[in-house]
Amino acid sequence: MLLHQLFEESARRKPDKVALVFESARYTYAQLDRMATQLAAVLQQRGVQRGDRVTTYLDNGLESVVSICAALKCGAVFMPVNPLTKKDKLAYLLNDSRASVLIAHSALQAEFAGALAHNRSVHTCLVVDSDGAAWPDERCIPWPLANGESLNFTEPATIDQDLAGIIYTSGSTGDPKGVMLTHLNMVSAARSISTYLGLQHDDVIVCVLPLAFDYGLYQVLMSFQVGATLVLERSFSFPVKVLETMAREQVTVFPGVPTVFSLLMAMKTLRSHPLPSLRKITNTAAALSEEHIRQLRDLFPHALLYSMYGLTECKRVTYLPPDQLDIRPTSVGRGMPNEEVWLVDEAGQRLPNGSTGELVIRGSNVMRGYWDKPEETAKRLKPGPIAGEMILHSGDIFRTDAEGYLYFVARKDDIIKSRGEKVSPREVENVLYGMAGVLDAAVIGVPDAVLGEAVKAFVTFKPDWPRPSEREVIKYCLSKLEPFMAPKYVAFVDELPKTDTGKIKKTGLA
Amino acid sequence: MQDIKAAVRAYIVDNFIMGGEATFKDNDSFMAKHVIDSTGFLELVTFLEDTYGFVVEDDEMVPENLDSLDNIDAYVRRKSPA
Numbered sequence: 001m002l003l004h005q006l007f008e009e010s011a012r013r014k015p016d017k018v019a020l021v022f023e024s025a026r027y028t029y030a031q032l033d034r035m036a037t038q039l040a041a042v043l044q045q046r047g048v049q050r051g052d053r054v055t056t057y058l059d060n061g062l063e064s065v066v067s068i069c070a071a072l073k074c075g076a077v078f079m080p081v082n083p084l085t086k087k088d089k090l091a092y093l094l095n096d097s098r099a100s101v102l103i104a105h106s107a108l109q110a111e112f113a114g115a116l117a118h119n120r121s122v123h124t125c126l127v128v129d130s131d132g133a134a135w136p137d138e139r140c141i142p143w144p145l146a147n148g149e150s151l152n153f154t155e156p157a158t159i160d161q162d163l164a165g166i167i168y169t170s171g172s173t174g175d176p177k178g179v180m181l182t183h184l185n186m187v188s189a190a191r192s193i194s195t196y197l198g199l200q201h202d203d204v205i206v207c208v209l210p211l212a213f214d215y216g217l218y219q220v221l222m223s224f225q226v227g228a229t230l231v232l233e234r235s236f237s238f239p240v241k242v243l244e245t246m247a248r249e250q251v252t253v254f255p256g257v258p259t260v261f262s263l264l265m266a267m268k269t270l271r272s273h274p275l276p277s278l279r280k281i282t283n284t285a286a287a288l289s290e291e292h293i294r295q296l297r298d299l300f301p302h303a304l305l306y307s308m309y310g311l312t313e314c315k316r317v318t319y320l321p322p323d324q325l326d327i328r329p330t331s332v333g334r335g336m337p338n339e340e341v342w343l344v345d346e347a348g349q350r351l352p353n354g355s356t357g358e359l360v361i362r363g364s365n366v367m368r369g370y371w372d373k374p375e376e377t378a379k380r381l382k383p384g385p386i387a388g389e390m391i392l393h394s395g396d397i398f399r400t401d402a403e404g405y406l407y408f409v410a411r412k413d414d415i416i417k418s419r420g421e422k423v424s425p426r427e428v429e430n431v432l433y434g435m436a437g438v439l440d441a442a443v444i445g446v447p448d449a450v451l452g453e454a455v456k457a458f459v460t461f462k463p464d465w466p467r468p469s470e471r472e473v474i475k476y477c478l479s480k481l482e483p484f485m486a487p488k489y490v491a492f493v494d495e496l497p498k499t500d501t502g503k504i505k506k507t508g509l510a
Numbered sequence: 511m512q513d514i515k516a517a518v519r520a521y522i523v524d525n526f527i528m529g530g531e532a533t534f535k536d537n538d539s540f541m542a543k544h545v546i547d548s549t550g551f552l553e554l555v556t557f558l559e560d561t562y563g564f565v566v567e568d569d570e571m572v573p574e575n576l577d578s579l580d581n582i583d584a585y586v587r588r589k590s591p592a
Contacts, residue, residue: 084544107542107543107544235541235547238572239568239571240568240569240572241572241573263548263552267568268568269567269568419549450549471524471525483547483549483550
């Protein structure tokens with residue numbers, strides 16, 4: 001089974017069912033399928049072949065959904081990039097993946113035009129909402145679906161070992177790594193998750209998370225897999241609006257991250273927005289506090305709450321069955337269906353229940369590796385129990401209780417989790433070192449009530465260099481990094497603590 | 511109350527404009543133009559409350575009030591005593 005066939009199957013079964021609701025527009029399965037096939041034909045006409053990378057650089061919306069389906073249909077590999085990404089990083093992603101196609105929104109022109117100026121691999125850039133304007137780069141053409149002409153589409157010979165998607169994730173080295181996921185990987189993950197959540201065709205799933213984030217992406221994939229209706233929101237910027245939409249559409253499933261739930265709980269009038277249809281709330285990316293768990297259950301007593309833990313490298317790892325929430329509220333549960341997880345010691349030996357060690361994952365959901373990064377891949381994918389198979393080393397330390405339920409302890413690397421997104425301190429430090437006058441920079445995460453962790457930078461400037469304001473440093477970072485990566489705090493110090501070998505020592509910074 | 515748009519624009523340029531390159535018109539959606547992201551709107555609300563001395567109620571946190579300079583201008587005028 002190929003990933004897009006999950007969707008096509010639903011379109012065949014119930015062509016007239018509403019598949020997608022976005023900003024009060026409704027699209028049936030048949031309509032979406034037709035649009036995706038049409039775009040796939042355009043991509044083929046532009047020379048896209050099996051295995052080529054098709055990058056989307058779009059806000060949540062009709063086009064982001066259609067683009068993913070279309071890329072898969074023509075045998076290409078879709079690569080969603082967060083629209084908050086700045087031009088230098090976008091150029092890096094396009095170059096690193098050697099993308100053939102970029103699908104971007106016209107509002108992001110300053111960034112994608114800047115990125116294209118440093119890229120040669122992209123031969124076609126489809127611009128959404130382009131108003132027929134002339135583009136500085138001759139590779140840019142308007143998003144083609146408005147004219148409605150039908151083109152010939154040739155089904156490619158894709159198999160489930162082919163790549164379906166590449167999702168970039170922050171790495172401790174500072175260079176984002178492309179997680180390669182096959183059709184088999186993604187179909188397996190979607191099936192396992194929708195099975196334990198018990199998703200059904202009559203579910204209405206709201207998605208406020210960006211589709212460039214795999215948690216958001218899988219809401220689309222799973223909704224289409226089970227033939228449900230997806231209510232897609234651009235963001236969670238205006239919680240009242242989202243709540244109104246959720247009530248109107250009688251949403252049954254609400255996936256969020258702790259920051260989303262914090263924003264929700266901060267609303268004084270939350271109780272005036274009852275959501276009687278809500279059946280399931282899911283949380284991942286970072287742990288919910290026990291207080292938030294209590295409040296959510298109090299507000300939505302009829303909804304089941306799922307605490308989950310995942311990694312882009314295998315999508316989801318664990319979930320806590322809701323009936324265990326009272327017994328072990330701080331556990332992220334156990335492995336999901338059709339997946340085996342266990343803890344290992346430093347030597348890679350399997351540990352019994354009640355131990356602390358690195359979590360490893362075995363299953364069809366485990367990635368194929370990091371794109372073009374064999375050394376990074378070898379650190380995470382290691383031989384498993386059966387000859388020839390690879391298991392994923394999560395890089396996260398967990399402990400288990402006597403019954404094998406998992407509790408997060410710490411990361412092995414220094415990645416920060418802010419708003420549920422991974423932030424590589426190295427990536428931020430690299431940007432800071434690019435600022436004129438900066439001598440040394442060290443970035444850490446500090447606790448934050450809404451963000452989980454906030455990014456804090458310690459910076460030393462050259463002697464006699466006019467020191468900028470905190471705001472100027474933050475703005476400089478915002479010009480290079482996604483907003484969730486930019487420091488919230490900047491501390492100016494005369495000197496940073498160093499080890500004997502001259503490396504900056506972060507222990508003790510706060 | 512003359513300079514609501516100028517004051518809010520200055521605040522946004524100072525705090526959100528990434529690298530100072532992006533420009534936006536008075537009726538541009540901050541969201542669509544990627545001027546402000548979700549946590550940015552919370553900071554904007556705090557700025558409005560501190561500057562104009564009223565409380566932004568939950569139900570007023572909607573694009574119609576906050577998602578462009580024109581909308582903010584009209585909203586602040588409605589909320590402020592004459």
